[in-house]
Amino acid sequence: MEKVEPIIKMQGIVKTFPGVIANNGIDFEIYPNEIHALLGENGAGKTTLMNILYGLYRPDKGSIYVYGKKVNIRNSLDAQKLGIGMVHQHFSLIPSFTVLENIAIGLKDIRIRLNLDKIRERLEKVMSDYKILVNPDKKVEELTVGEMQRVEILKLLFRGANVLILDEPTSALTPQEVEELFKSLRSLVSEGKSVVIITHKLYEVFEISDRITVLKQGKVTYKGLTSKTSQDVLIEAMIGRGVNITEFPRENKNYEGEMRVEGLSIYDNKRVPIVDNVSFVLKKGEILGIAAVAGNGEKELIEAIFGLRKISSGKIIMDNKQIEGMSVKQRIDNGLGYIPEERLTKGVAPGLTLSLNSVLHDHWHEPYLKNTVLNESEIKKFAKSIIGKFNVAAKSENVLAKNLSGGNIQKFIVGRELLRSVKYLLAVNPTGGLDIGATEKVRNSIMEFRNNGGAVLLYSEDLDELLALCDRIMVMYRGRIVGTFERNNFDKLKIGALMLGKGIS
Amino acid sequence: MNSALIISIITTVLIGMIPRAMPIFAAAIGETVDQAAGTLNLGVEGIMLMGAIIGFVVDYYTHNLVLAFLTAGFIGIAFSAIHGIVSITMKLDQVVSGTALWFIGWGLSGVIYASIFGISSIPPTVLTLKPVYISYLSSIPFFGKFIFGEDPLVYILIVLLIVVQYFLFHTKQGLNLRTVGNDPRVAEVMGVNPILYRYAALLFGGFMAGIAGAYLTLAIVGSFYFDMTAGMGFIAVALVYFGKWNPWRVFAGTLIFGAVYVLYFMMESIYPVIPYEFYQMLPYLVTLVMILIIGAKARAPAALTLPYIKEG
Numbered sequence: 001m002e003k004v005e006p007i008i009k010m011q012g013i014v015k016t017f018p019g020v021i022a023n024n025g026i027d028f029e030i031y032p033n034e035i036h037a038l039l040g041e042n043g044a045g046k047t048t049l050m051n052i053l054y055g056l057y058r059p060d061k062g063s064i065y066v067y068g069k070k071v072n073i074r075n076s077l078d079a080q081k082l083g084i085g086m087v088h089q090h091f092s093l094i095p096s097f098t099v100l101e102n103i104a105i106g107l108k109d110i111r112i113r114l115n116l117d118k119i120r121e122r123l124e125k126v127m128s129d130y131k132i133l134v135n136p137d138k139k140v141e142e143l144t145v146g147e148m149q150r151v152e153i154l155k156l157l158f159r160g161a162n163v164l165i166l167d168e169p170t171s172a173l174t175p176q177e178v179e180e181l182f183k184s185l186r187s188l189v190s191e192g193k194s195v196v197i198i199t200h201k202l203y204e205v206f207e208i209s210d211r212i213t214v215l216k217q218g219k220v221t222y223k224g225l226t227s228k229t230s231q232d233v234l235i236e237a238m239i240g241r242g243v244n245i246t247e248f249p250r251e252n253k254n255y256e257g258e259m260r261v262e263g264l265s266i267y268d269n270k271r272v273p274i275v276d277n278v279s280f281v282l283k284k285g286e287i288l289g290i291a292a293v294a295g296n297g298e299k300e301l302i303e304a305i306f307g308l309r310k311i312s313s314g315k316i317i318m319d320n321k322q323i324e325g326m327s328v329k330q331r332i333d334n335g336l337g338y339i340p341e342e343r344l345t346k347g348v349a350p351g352l353t354l355s356l357n358s359v360l361h362d363h364w365h366e367p368y369l370k371n372t373v374l375n376e377s378e379i380k381k382f383a384k385s386i387i388g389k390f391n392v393a394a395k396s397e398n399v400l401a402k403n404l405s406g407g408n409i410q411k412f413i414v415g416r417e418l419l420r421s422v423k424y425l426l427a428v429n430p431t432g433g434l435d436i437g438a439t440e441k442v443r444n445s446i447m448e449f450r451n452n453g454g455a456v457l458l459y460s461e462d463l464d465e466l467l468a469l470c471d472r473i474m475v476m477y478r479g480r481i482v483g484t485f486e487r488n489n490f491d492k493l494k495i496g497a498l499m500l501g502k503g504i505s
Numbered sequence: 506m507n508s509a510l511i512i513s514i515i516t517t518v519l520i521g522m523i524p525r526a527m528p529i530f531a532a533a534i535g536e537t538v539d540q541a542a543g544t545l546n547l548g549v550e551g552i553m554l555m556g557a558i559i560g561f562v563v564d565y566y567t568h569n570l571v572l573a574f575l576t577a578g579f580i581g582i583a584f585s586a587i588h589g590i591v592s593i594t595m596k597l598d599q600v601v602s603g604t605a606l607w608f609i610g611w612g613l614s615g616v617i618y619a620s621i622f623g624i625s626s627i628p629p630t631v632l633t634l635k636p637v638y639i640s641y642l643s644s645i646p647f648f649g650k651f652i653f654g655e656d657p658l659v660y661i662l663i664v665l666l667i668v669v670q671y672f673l674f675h676t677k678q679g680l681n682l683r684t685v686g687n688d689p690r691v692a693e694v695m696g697v698n699p700i701l702y703r704y705a706a707l708l709f710g711g712f713m714a715g716i717a718g719a720y721l722t723l724a725i726v727g728s729f730y731f732d733m734t735a736g737m738g739f740i741a742v743a744l745v746y747f748g749k750w751n752p753w754r755v756f757a758g759t760l761i762f763g764a765v766y767v768l769y770f771m772m773e774s775i776y777p778v779i780p781y782e783f784y785q786m787l788p789y790l791v792t793l794v795m796i797l798i799i800g801a802k803a804r805a806p807a808a809l810t811l812p813y814i815k816e817g
Contacts, residue, residue, distance in 0.1 A: 077696050092691045094684055096804060105684045106695030110677040 005068070006031050007194060008053070008084070008163060013062035015048055020433075022048040023059070024218035030163055035185055035195045037209035037226070039202075041238055042294045042461055044215040046198045050165045054086040055079040085156030086165040089172075091148050095141035099123075099134055099151050103158055126157050131187045146177030153184065157193075164188065165196045170204060171295060174272075182208050200293050202234060202500040214238055231502055232493075239463060239496035248447040248468065255284035255453045257319045259305075259424050264314030266300055266479075275301045276479035278314070282424065282455050287446065289470035290459040293499050297479035298459045299341070302426045305457070306338045307331050318424060332361045337422030339413055341429045343406065347413040350402035354394055355383035357401050358416055382419070390415035391441060407438030414442050424455045431465060443469060463499075467492060477501050518767045526763030527659055528553070528720040532741035533748070533755050534662070534669055535713025539585075541673060541750050542706035543686035543699075543808040544592065547603025549714045550738025551610020552584045556718025558614040561729045562621060564631045564722075574658075574719050581715020582708050584610065589707045593700060596812035607738070615731045634658065634724040656724050658716075670752045682706060686806030689813035699813045714738065740792055747796050749803040758795065765791045 006029035015023040022045045030036055038046045051057045053064065055073040064071055066082050073079050079086075093102050100116050103123055120136050127133050134143070134150045143151070149169060156164055166185075170178045185195050185208060199205065205212055205226065212229055214222035214237040222229075222237035259282040266275040275297040282288045292298040303309040305316055307328040316324040323331050340346035348357045359368045359379050367378045383397035390411045394404055401409060410430065417425060430446065431439040446469060450456055460466050466473055467490055474484045475498040483498045485491070532549050539546050546552075560577035564570060584606060591602040622629050634656035673679040681697045682705075689699035717737075722729050740762060748755030769784040 076694060080696075092688075092694045094687045094691060094807075096687060096807070097684075101680060104677070104680055106681060106692070106697045107677065108696070112676050112678065114675055114677050114680055 004031055007067055009065040009068075010049070010053060011063050011065070013049060013052060013064075014060045015045075015052060015057060016060055021218050023052070023062075026062075026215070026218070026220055028213055028220070030194050030196060031211065032194055033189050033192060034210040035189055035197065035208055036211045036213065037205040038196055038198045038213050038215065039200065039205055039234065039238060040215035041200060043217075044238075045218040046215055047167055049215070050086060050167065050196065050198060053079065054084060054165065080156075080159055080161070083160060083162035084165070085159065085161030085163070087149065087152040087156070087167065087169065089167050091152055093140045093148060093151060096139060098137055098139050099143075100136045102140055102151060103136075103155055123154065123158060126154060130157060130184070130191055132157075132184045144177070145172045146174070146180060149173070149177075149181065150184065153188075157188075161193075163194045163196070165198070167198045168200075169197055170199070170201065178204075200238075200500070202231060202502060205234070206231070216240060231497075235493060235497050235500060235502065238500070239492065248444070249451070250447075250471075251285075251451045253285055253453070257423070257455075258283045259319075259455060259457075260315075260317040261305065262315040262317070264301070264304065264316065265312045266297070266304055266309065267312045273297075273479050275304065275311075278476075278479075278481055280474060280481065280484075282457055284423070284455045285450060285453050286471045287450050287456040287458055287469050289466040289473040290457070290476055291463060291466055291473050291495050291499055292459070292476035294461060296476045296499075298476050299428060301476070302338075302428055302457065302459060306336060306426055329364075335421065335423035337361075337417035337420070337425045339410075339417055339425065339427040339430050341432065343409050343413055344402065348401040348409060351400060353383075353398050353400055354387065354392075354404075354412060355380045355397040357412070358383040358386055358397070361416075362420055386412060386415035386419055389419070390445065407434045410434055411438055411441055414445050418445055418449050418454075422454065425449065425457070427456060427458045427460075429460055429462075430458070432461065463492065463496065475499055514768075514771055517771060518764050521767035521770075522760055522763035523655060523659060524725055524763075525766045526759040527662060528717045528725070529737050529741050529744065529762060530666075530756055530759040531658075531662055531720055532714045532717035532738055533744045533759055534665060534752060535710035535717075536741055536745045537748065537750055537752055537755050538669060538673070538682070539706045539710030540745055540809055541686045541806055542682050542703050543689065543806055543811065543813075544588075544703055544707050544710075545599045545603065545742070545810045546585060546588055546606075546707065546710055546714075547600060547739075547742060548584065548588055548606025548610065549603075549710075549717075549741055550734055550736065551607035551614075552581045552711055552714035553610070553718035553721070553734045553738045554614035554732070555580050555584060555610045556715030557722045557733060558617050558718075558729050559715075560719025561631065561722040562617070565629060568631075570634065570723060573723060574716055577715040577719035578712040579715065581711040581713070581718075583711075585707050585711025585714070588711075589704050592812060593703050593707065596814055599810045599812075611732065614729075618729050618731065628728045628730065630728040631723065633727045658720060658724060666752050666756055673752065683806065685813075686808055688808055693813075693815070703813070714741075717741070736789060740789065743792055743796055746803055746805070747792070747799055749799075750806060758792075761795065762788055762792055 008030040010026065010028040013023045013026045026049055028049060040046045048057065052059050055075045055078050064073060071082060100119055100123065104114060104119050123136055132150050132154055134147050134154065140148060140151065153164060169181060173181060188195060209226045212222065212224055212226055213220060214234060216238060222234065262279050264275060264278045265273055268274050278301060290298045300309055304311045307326065311324060315322060318334060321334060323334060344350055349360065359382065362368055363374060368375055380397050386392065387394055387397060392412045392415065393408050414430065427446065431442050434442065446456055458466065458469060471487050472484060473490065473495060474481050475495055477498065485495060532553055536546060536549055556577035559580045560573045563576045564573035588602050588606055591597050592599040636655055637657050673683065681692065682702050684692045684697060685699045685702040692699045718734065721733060744755055744758040744762065747758040765788045769787045773781060773784045
């Protein structure tokens with residue numbers, strides 16, 4: 001068998017962002033006439049690697065070869081000249097322009113006069129060559145997401161791309177549109193192009209790809225031909241072997257009271273379920289984890305419980321009180337707390353002092369409000385106690401929240417939620433982006449809250465964190481709960497397989 | 506009213522509206538291009554005043570109209586460059602920067618006038634632009650004189666209208682410019698430099714605003730007086746919205762404004778019972794109503810007033 005040379009070779013690519021090593025010595029090859037799946041969890045470094053190839057980031061180390069020649073890609077124009085094109089999740093289209101106009105933006109081979117008829121002719125040739133069709137005179141805003149994606153692909157082909165990189169191309173498509181896309185990709189490959197699809201969906205990989213590279217935490221954990229790869233091997237490469245589960249001191253007592261979620265559903269504006277008939281019970285003195293690949297309805301579920309999102313149907317019962325009709329304020333007054341993922345935009349008011357931020361949920365109560373006036377000394381006392389007990393590195397309670405580091409803001413938010421009388425705590429990625437010290441502090445605090453009878457609903461993208469903290473883990477996939485595990489039955493690979501949709505149609 | 510009066514009103518409106526509309530149109534066509542690239546310049550009013558005084562001073566001393574107009578245009582470029590540095594390069598708020606520009610032009614034009622000519626009861630004057638009669642066409646009865654007997658700038662502006670229309674919708678550079686106005690990030694991805702396009706559009710807008718101001722002093726009034734634009738610069742900005750960023754529609758809007766303006770002068774003499782201030786308000790009121798009715802459905806360039814901040 002003759003050996004095929006890769007058309008693009010990336011070697012030893014290293015890219016660091018402040019506090020994160022996104023790519024840690026990655027080798028990646030693209031072969032002619034192939035669909036190459038770049039697989040990995042969120043944050044594994046897939047998009048970063050492809051953005052480097054497309055010239056959007058410069059690598060700290062490593063080299064790129066195109067047809068065996070070392071190249072220096074400084075920006076996306078350089079990449080386009082080398083025949084590399086990329087379709088991002090956010091499309092680069094002008095909605096109020098027609099398809100033709102979008103294709104014509106920035107074209108180098110036109111001098112002044114924009115002859116759209118000529119461009120139409122050329123576009124129609126490209127469309128018939130690759131069997132990717134779209135009405136050139138329609139405005140982009142009138143197109144479906146699938147059609148917009150086709151415009152993006154056509155735009156690249158029009159400019160002579162040989163290698164097309166698609167970042168999570170199926171995430172916003174309906175099943176029929178996915179079929180259409182896959183058909184298009186196959187016809188591209190049969191016409192001599194190469195395609196890279198970035199994805200975390202297992203079934204797609206087997207349906208469409210010829211070759212697979214798996215990334216985990218910035219490193220390559222698997223490389224091979226799809227035909228010689230099994231699902232189990234991929235799952236292990238994506239989420240890793242079971243590590244030693246950290247044991248926190250756990251006190252198991254029975255407490256009165258629970259939160260029950262019954263048949264909760266959320267539909268988007270196209271009547272597609274985002275959260276699909278979810279029911280569970282969260283007891284006091286327990287941490288219930290949600291394990292899910294991002295985008296499976298996990299955040300929407302938590303936002304709905306806190307009242308930030310309208311539910312389409314279902315009930316939320318907290319301590320025998322129905323809360324789904326209540327305002328956020330009423331839910332807070334009934335003992336609900338929330339640690340949002342976006343700490344600077346939803347967790348604190350960045351331009352206010354820590355002391356004012358400490359009473360965002362309580363300033364309408366005694367003792368912080370006295371005769372309709374804020375009671376500054378009480379508020380400061382409370383802020384000081386958060387800063388002290390949660391090791392928040394801040395000069396005083398008069399510092400503006402935005403002047404704190406991410407880790408300290410997070411410790412402050414966790415401290416605020418735990419020190420006010422919260423009974424049920426919702427947390428989304430509470431340790432995301434934090435250093436080891438802050439991570440430990442946050443995890444210990446959540447555990448202590450649980451041991452004192454608090455109830456926690458925790459979503460984390462870090463499966464190891466869920467395994468370490470939770471008493472139970474439920475797995476969400478496409479808006480549904482597809483499995484629940486008790487602590488004594490935790491099995492990382494089984495949970496991972498369910499998260500990735502193995503065995504679920 | 507008898508029919509003779511009505512005919513005379515119509516004739517007067519038709520004769521008067523073009524000179525009234527043209528300074529506003531000069532400013533508005535520049536602002537149209539500027540906004541199509543995503544920059545709102547609220548300083549047009551101030552730039553017009555600067556163009557008015559500078560054009561006047563240059564013409565007063567040199568009697569060279571071309572030089573006067575060009576100087577006025579360049580003062581407009583200089584002023585809009587300030588707006589560019591603040592809002593495009595430093596990415597600060599366009600409304601604040603434009604408003605500052607308005608006040609600077611408003612005050613500075615008065616100071617320049619007073620320091621050169623002092624305060625006298627008889628203001629200094631210059632000769633205004635003479636109309637150019639296009640032979641044959643201007644001898645057409647009734648319409649000929651006021652459609653084909655205008656000052657030369659009118660013809661230049663009408664040619665410019667056609668050129669700008671063609672540029673925006675039928676050239677590659679026009680498409681690139683509109684892309685920048687809708688989404689500078691997309692422009693950048695497609696290899697178009699958003700900063701360059703925004704500056705070019707803004708400076709063109711500034712040049713035209715300067716010309717518009719000089720138009721007032723050199724072609725219509727023949728002298729300068731403090732705050733003589735009386736909101737025309739803002740009307741120009743408003744008419745860009747009314748015209749939905751389409752040069753032809755903007756042109757139509759300025760003609761309507763010009764017609765109402767002339768009409769109010771006439772109504773004032775026919776019905777002097779109604780206070781003069783009410784008539785004075787009419788053109789602006791009509792503009793406001795026009796925008797409310799038609800502009801409400803208008804779709805602005807998506808990135809209008811948004812600075813372009815590069816990611817990463």
